[in-house]
Amino acid sequence: MKATVLGGGFAGLSAALHLALEGYEVVLLERDSLLGGKAQGWQGVPTGPTVLTLPELVRTLYQKANFPMPPLHPVSPLTHYYFADGREFAPTLEINPTLEQLGPAEQMRYVDLLEEAKQLYHGAVDTFLLAPPPTLLNLAQYGLKHGLKAHPFSSLEKLVQSGKYLTPFFLRFATYMGANPYHAPAVLHNIAHVELGLGVWHLQGGFARLVADLRAMLERLGVEIRLNTEVLALEQTNGKISGVKTNTGLERADLYISALDRAFTLELLGRAAPTYPLGVSGFAVLLKLEGDHGLAHKIQFPQDYALEWANISSGTLPRDPTLYLHTDGNTGFLMVNSPPVPAPDKAGYAALLLERLKAWQNLPILEHKILAPQDYARFGARGALYGRAPHGLLGTLRHPWQFAGVGNLWQVGGTVHPGGGVPLSLLSGWNGAGRAMGLGYERLGL
Numbered sequence: 001m002k003a004t005v006l007g008g009g010f011a012g013l014s015a016a017l018h019l020a021l022e023g024y025e026v027v028l029l030e031r032d033s034l035l036g037g038k039a040q041g042w043q044g045v046p047t048g049p050t051v052l053t054l055p056e057l058v059r060t061l062y063q064k065a066n067f068p069m070p071p072l073h074p075v076s077p078l079t080h081y082y083f084a085d086g087r088e089f090a091p092t093l094e095i096n097p098t099l100e101q102l103g104p105a106e107q108m109r110y111v112d113l114l115e116e117a118k119q120l121y122h123g124a125v126d127t128f129l130l131a132p133p134p135t136l137l138n139l140a141q142y143g144l145k146h147g148l149k150a151h152p153f154s155s156l157e158k159l160v161q162s163g164k165y166l167t168p169f170f171l172r173f174a175t176y177m178g179a180n181p182y183h184a185p186a187v188l189h190n191i192a193h194v195e196l197g198l199g200v201w202h203l204q205g206g207f208a209r210l211v212a213d214l215r216a217m218l219e220r221l222g223v224e225i226r227l228n229t230e231v232l233a234l235e236q237t238n239g240k241i242s243g244v245k246t247n248t249g250l251e252r253a254d255l256y257i258s259a260l261d262r263a264f265t266l267e268l269l270g271r272a273a274p275t276y277p278l279g280v281s282g283f284a285v286l287l288k289l290e291g292d293h294g295l296a297h298k299i300q301f302p303q304d305y306a307l308e309w310a311n312i313s314s315g316t317l318p319r320d321p322t323l324y325l326h327t328d329g330n331t332g333f334l335m336v337n338s339p340p341v342p343a344p345d346k347a348g349y350a351a352l353l354l355e356r357l358k359a360w361q362n363l364p365i366l367e368h369k370i371l372a373p374q375d376y377a378r379f380g381a382r383g384a385l386y387g388r389a390p391h392g393l394l395g396t397l398r399h400p401w402q403f404a405g406v407g408n409l410w411q412v413g414g415t416v417h418p419g420g421g422v423p424l425s426l427l428s429g430w431n432g433a434g435r436a437m438g439l440g441y442e443r444l445g446l
């Protein structure tokens with residue numbers, strides 16, 4: 001049996017791995033000269049993901065491929081937060097050192113909200129994360145079992161009210177799925193458990209190493225990786241894909257897995273563009289630094305977090321945004337959330353961010369490169385990092401793996417079930433391909 005995989009991001013790599021391990025003859029088509037998609041990297045500097053959660057999933061993929069895994073280290077503090085008035089907060093997986101940094105009322109709220117996040121995560125996981133796309137019956141069963149405990153009619157903002165410092169701290173986790181925290185439903189509070197309860201990890205060599213290792217696994221299994229090969233159209237005959245038209249010719253297979261942004265696949269099918277609202281994009285400045293700056297994740301909150309998100313809602317880049325800084329040795333990644341629209345003045349906005357960075361962390365920058373929403377638009381519709389905005393209760397439901405009327409095409413990746421982020425994209429690729437092969441669902445160590 002032959003399979004063609006479209007796109008060489010994490011979802012495409014994971015789908016191709018599963019197909020190859022099951023004995024399929026696999027061809028992977030990637031438009032760019034590098035694999036990894038959003039995690040492609042620029043001369044050793046990360047271009048997208050930096051925070052690794054749910055590491056058991058990655059470990060399981062290495063085991064499945066019988067491939068040596070690089071060392072994996074827990075990151076502590078998980079993230080170091082800086083507030084506009086100079087206060088700092090550096091939570092760890094250990095609760096006591098975390099609580100010691102908080103006042104008595106904050107301590108109670110922190111413990112309560114951590115427990116709430118854990119309950120929401122455990123309630124949602126079997127239906128929305130570690131299972132095939134839910135059916136109406138699954139949703140009804142979830143509603144009956146968890147009902148009001150999942151706060152279906154409440155907003156995240158209402159649920160996590162916990163004072164001047166902890167409110168923005170808890171709100172921010174919703175951005176990991178592309179949400180504007182002020183439009184997110186309460187159930188997205190479950191994401192806080194993934195980081196604060198399960199931890200942040202670092203794979204030696206970062207996500208670039210994971211891309212390189214997945215490529216080596218595929219090559220060892222005989223997968224044909226075709227770089228610089230852009231998919232131009234999906235040809236259809238009698239409700240099936242009959243071929244993939246690329247810039248180098250026509251590719252035919254028994255089954256097809258698209259690991260592109262779902263909106264791109266719709267376009268290749270000649271269908272109407274989706275009308276759903278898109279989630280956030282990012283504006284990043286990639287940094288080459290002099291000297292070793294260790295491994296760290298840092299956040300600097302603005303004076304007014306609500307104003308930042310009001311700006312993003314209205315389609316403008318905030319002048320006073322939350323800064324995220326990741327350093328790993330002599331590289332740095334500075335990022336802010338952005339609306340999914342082109343930045344009108346890339347250089348000017350990057351200069352503003354670098355000024356802010358200088359006042360916060362004085363790093364010796366040797367060289368930098370800017371990635372704006374118009375650059376991320378190569379990977380996702382209008383540069384949205386996770387596809388559809390998870391706003392409102394139904395907005396958190398991710399798209400299923402198939403399109404009506406196309407029998408042999410499966411859609412996987414960060415813009416569909418179970419959702420964005422590296423671990424879930426890997427899971428989507430693995431299980432979407434598994435479903436295409438008629439196999440059962442696998443939780444991949446989770």
Ligand SMILES: Cc1cc2nc3c(=O)[nH]c(=O)nc-3n(C[C@H](O)[C@H](O)[C@H](O)COP(=O)(O)OP(=O)(O)OC[C@H]3O[C@@H](n4cnc5c(N)ncnc54)[C@H](O)[C@@H]3O)c2cc1C
Pocket residue numbers: 006007008009010011012029030031032035036037038039047048049050051052053229230231232259260261264282284335376378379380385412413414415420421422423425
């Ligand atoms: C700035 C930023 C920060 C992030 N931070 C984190 C984080 O800290 N932790 C985390 O877990 N996740 C993070 N993410 C999200 C994570 O990177 C994504 O969810 C994940 O990488 C998505 O993988 P994917 O395979 O679905 O899509 P992509 O990585 O977008 O892969 C799609 C691939 O398809 C290719 N392609 C597109 N069109 C065509 C075509 N016509 N023909 C052939 N190939 C094509 C693209 O070149 C690309 O290689 C971040 C993302 C960004 C951008």
